[in-house]
Amino acid sequence: MTTATKPKQKSDVFHQYLRPKKKFPNVWCPGCGIGIVMGAFIRAIDKLGLSKDEVVLVSGIGCSSRFPVYLDFNSLHTTHGRALPFATGVKFSRPDLKVIVITGDGDALAIGGNHFIHACRRNIDITAILINNHIYGMTGGQGSPTTPSEAFSTTTPYGNVEKHFEPCDLAAAAGASYVARGTVYHAVQLEKAITQAIENRGFSLVEAISNCHTYFGRLNRKGDGLAMIQSFKDRAVPVARAGKMSEEELEDKLVIGKLHTTGATEFCDEYQKVIDAHKEK
Amino acid sequence: MSNGTRKLLQGNASCVHGALYAGMRFFAGYPITPSTEIAEVSSRELPRVGGKFIQMEDEIGSIAAIIGASIAGSKVMTGTSGPGYSLMVENIGYAYMSETPVVVVNVQRGGPSTGLPTKVSQSDTQQARWGPHGDYTAIAIAPSTVEDTLTETIRAFNLAERFRTPVTVLLDEVIGHSRAMVKIPEEGEYEIINRVKATSSPEEFEAFEMTPNLISPMPAYGEGYRYNVSGLTHDTHGFPTNRADEIPIKLNKLRDKIMNYVDEITKLRVEFMDDADIAIISYGSVSRTALQAASIARQAGFKVGCIQLCTIWPFPEKEIKALCENCSKIIVGELNMGQIVEEVRKVISDDKEIHTLQRYDSEILTPMQMLEKLEEVL
Numbered sequence: 269m270t271t272a273t274k275p276k277q278k279s280d281v282f283h284q285y286l287r288p289k290k291k292f293p294n295v296w297c298p299g300c301g302i303g304i305v306m307g308a309f310i311r312a313i314d315k316l317g318l319s320k321d322e323v324v325l326v327s328g329i330g331c332s333s334r335f336p337v338y339l340d341f342n343s344l345h346t347t348h349g350r351a352l353p354f355a356t357g358v359k360f361s362r363p364d365l366k367v368i369v370i371t372g373d374g375d376a377l378a379i380g381g382n383h384f385i386h387a388c389r390r391n392i393d394i395t396a397i398l399i400n401n402h403i404y405g406m407t408g409g410q411g412s413p414t415t416p417s418e419a420f421s422t423t424t425p426y427g428n429v430e431k432h433f434e435p436c437d438l439a440a441a442a443g444a445s446y447v448a449r450g451t452v453y454h455a456v457q458l459e460k461a462i463t464q465a466i467e468n469r470g471f472s473l474v475e476a477i478s479n480c481h482t483y484f485g486r487l488n489r490k491g492d493g494l495a496m497i498q499s500f501k502d503r504a505v506p507v508a509r510a511g512k513m514s515e516e517e518l519e520d521k522l523v524i525g526k527l528h529t530t531g532a533t534e535f536c537d538e539y540q541k542v543i544d545a546h547k548e549k
Numbered sequence: 550m551s552n553g554t555r556k557l558l559q560g561n562a563s564c565v566h567g568a569l570y571a572g573m574r575f576f577a578g579y580p581i582t583p584s585t586e587i588a589e590v591s592s593r594e595l596p597r598v599g600g601k602f603i604q605m606e607d608e609i610g611s612i613a614a615i616i617g618a619s620i621a622g623s624k625v626m627t628g629t630s631g632p633g634y635s636l637m638v639e640n641i642g643y644a645y646m647s648e649t650p651v652v653v654v655n656v657q658r659g660g661p662s663t664g665l666p667t668k669v670s671q672s673d674t675q676q677a678r679w680g681p682h683g684d685y686t687a688i689a690i691a692p693s694t695v696e697d698t699l700t701e702t703i704r705a706f707n708l709a710e711r712f713r714t715p716v717t718v719l720l721d722e723v724i725g726h727s728r729a730m731v732k733i734p735e736e737g738e739y740e741i742i743n744r745v746k747a748t749s750s751p752e753e754f755e756a757f758e759m760t761p762n763l764i765s766p767m768p769a770y771g772e773g774y775r776y777n778v779s780g781l782t783h784d785t786h787g788f789p790t791n792r793a794d795e796i797p798i799k800l801n802k803l804r805d806k807i808m809n810y811v812d813e814i815t816k817l818r819v820e821f822m823d824d825a826d827i828a829i830i831s832y833g834s835v836s837r838t839a840l841q842a843a844s845i846a847r848q849a850g851f852k853v854g855c856i857q858l859c860t861i862w863p864f865p866e867k868e869i870k871a872l873c874e875n876c877s878k879i880i881v882g883e884l885n886m887g888q889i890v891e892e893v894r895k896v897i898s899d900d901k902e903i904h905t906l907q908r909y910d911s912e913i914l915t916p917m918q919m920l921e922k923l924e925e926v927l
């Protein structure tokens with residue numbers, strides 16, 4: 269771990285990226301995993317040595333989507349589900365900027381599902397960090413496209429009769445060129461995945477499994493934040509080991525690490541070729 | 550392309566040429582009749598000037614992409630028709646709230662719903678004012694000819710950039726699909742207005758600062774200012790607020806930055822009104838009908854005048870009141886069930902007769918119909 273070798277304290281790194289003028293406290297419940305994802309993100313940015321000015325953080329609406337507001341980058345807090353098309357406009361207009369989308373499972377996969385698959389398909393150079401807490405946190409615990417079958421939420425009071433999406437599978441199938449999964453227990457690995465995702469020239473998805481103990485935990489008797497995070501540790505299997513396990517063994521497991529990469533061409537690069545060929549001299 | 554030559558252009562293409570002249574370098578859209586040529590011509594022309602075109606997965610994505618591109622520093626436009634405009638309204642509201650310059654062209658068809666994809670209508674006139682939810686002040690303009698479409702699109706960009714706000718251009722199927730000889734203006738022929746850039750240091754910068762004219766400078770992302778943009782009601786720094794003392798400051802700003810300068814936005818074309826007893830008020834393609842009918846009526850000795858609303862929103866209350874002062878009768882002609890006549894009623898005193906000539910059967914209003922109406926009210 270490279271950060272350990274730095275003389276700076278981890279918290280110093282963190283404070284360096286918080287907005288100086290933002291009126292804290294934040295909106296999150298104590299113990300919410302979103303803060304851990306934010307920490308991993310900050311360390312990744314710090315490690316990559318990106319300047320704050322070249323980073324644009326775009327989010328939709330939800331607890332997870334509040335994260336850009338607190339950070340000292342160019343931040344665009346948009347409408348529910350639409351972070352990816354806003355980000356597409358920013359990136360396509362200014363391909364030199366590093367555009368990172370922070371989104372939730374409802375934001376990215378329900379209302380924003382169509383934008384999600386098309387951003388993957390275009391392989392536009394955007395990194396999406398999808399904080400998957402399996403429920404709608406901000407609106408008070410309703411079912412989402414990643415709520416498991418039979419799980420309880422305030423709109424599945426008798427248990428969820430629907431099937432759920434696997435965001436990583438969806439992204440890989442739709443054309444994303446980097447796909448990884450992490451959890452908020454595995455903060456160091458999460459940081460590494462975010463680093464790799466930002467380095468990838470193309471559409472990258474990092475699914476960060478997180479705890480919403482306030483709703484998902486309470487309604488499904490999963491315990492408090494700590495207990496939920498502990499369960500991510502218990503259920504996690506690194507991708508290399510998962511390759512040697514049977515489907516039954518993998519049932520209810522969380523496969524973490526780099527799941528999928530391709531060498532596909534990137535959208536803005538391809539369009540630049542069109543400009544180069546057709547621009548009037 | 551800006552070289553003073555004349556070209557045979559369709560209205561939709563004329564719109565794109567106006568946009569390019571104004572400096573459009575980013576277009577995102579989704580095909581929909583009768584606006585599709587706006588996207589097609591943009592896809593062809595933009596790379597030629599180093600600009601960007603993207604066909605998005607829907608109109609929600611299109612308006613989102615142009616807002617993102619505008620905040621990243623580009624001059625942007627999208628083009629659509631009623632169903633697409635309906636899908637865009639949430640994010641048009643975002644552009645009002647975030648004070649982002651965008652131009653949205655609505656080539657109107659009949660509605661509601663899928664309605665009449667290939668037929669003319671002006672039934673989105675009120676939607677251009679009240680599309681998104683919430684309180685805000687809208688700017689919408691309505692060209693009446695193919696040539697007019699080019700110059701009015703330039704004006705739409707200027708207004709969007711000047712006031713940091715969305716501007717809707719209301720075309721209709723007749724203008725969008727007619728062809729005419731259009732003069733491509735020479736460089737420098739029309740003034741081009743660009744958004745005010747920040748001059749303060751990043752430390753002093755306040756993203757939604759209350760300046761004397763209420764327009765906050767707008768740096769692009771990447772220029773070192775690192776501000777927050779949000780659709781949540783926000784304070785002058787751009788941070789979400791729930792404070793009762795901060796909320797009206799924002800909402801008043803959205804109104805006053807436009808209404809305090811309404812004279813810069815209002816535009817009317819007035820013909821034969823000096824001694825007119827009957828005024829025909831119209832906009833868009835109907836204004837051509839009105840003008841022809843009025844010319845014929847004048848030749849027959851009737852004192853008929855025409856008022857064309859080039860800017861529809863904000864509604865030119867003051868001017869309509871003054872122009873109609875000496876008229877006894879007013880005819881409002883429009884291709885809908887009466888969307889502007891109600892605005893006219895709000896400002897015209899009771900002693901004047903207000904007549905309507907409406908058509909919403911997918912056909913245009915003819916000069917003959919207008920003459921019949923004149924005969925009826927005389």
Ligand SMILES: Cc1ncc(C[n+]2csc(CCOP(=O)(O)OP(=O)(O)O)c2C)c(N)n1
Nearest residue numbers: 329330331332348372373374375404405406
């Ligand atoms: C158009 C629209 N519909 C509904 C909402 C209400 N809404 C706000 S956040 C949210 C769900 C958020 O869930 P998720 O994306 O999973 O994020 P989380 O809060 O769990 O982080 C909903 C439905 C909205 N803001 N806009």
Ligand code: SF4
Nearest residue numbers: 296297300331405480
């Ligand atoms: S409601 Fe859930 S997701 Fe939202 S802050 Fe609280 S714990 Fe986190």
